[in-house]
Amino acid sequence: MSLRIIFGQELKNFVVDRKPTTQIGTWAFSFYWDNIEQIDSDFENILLTINKMELGPEFAFPYEELEQIADDLIAGRDVKL
Numbered sequence: 001m002s003l004r005i006i007f008g009q010e011l012k013n014f015v016v017d018r019k020p021t022t023q024i025g026t027w028a029f030s031f032y033w034d035n036i037e038q039i040d041s042d043f044e045n046i047l048l049t050i051n052k053m054e055l056g057p058e059f060a061f062p063y064e065e066l067e068q069i070a071d072d073l074i075a076g077r078d079v080k081l
Helices: 003-016 019-032 040-056 063-075
Strands: none
Touching: 003 019, 003 040, 003 063, 019 040, 040 063
16 A cells, blocks of 8 residues: 555544644654655655644644545545645
């Protein structure tokens, strides 16, 4: 299973559970760091952009948008941020 799908599924779980966006941001960086050697530049951009949510609510994506990102990753579609 690709890292994008794995990340998308885990992101979807965070969104469904309504985890704080700061926690999602921190987790996105951990995922990035744990898999850095296998991540292409487009996926890196997605992960680091989501990571910025750890800086506070002014950087947070709405849960609906996060869910769309997760669905797109799971389906193998391009993600627009």
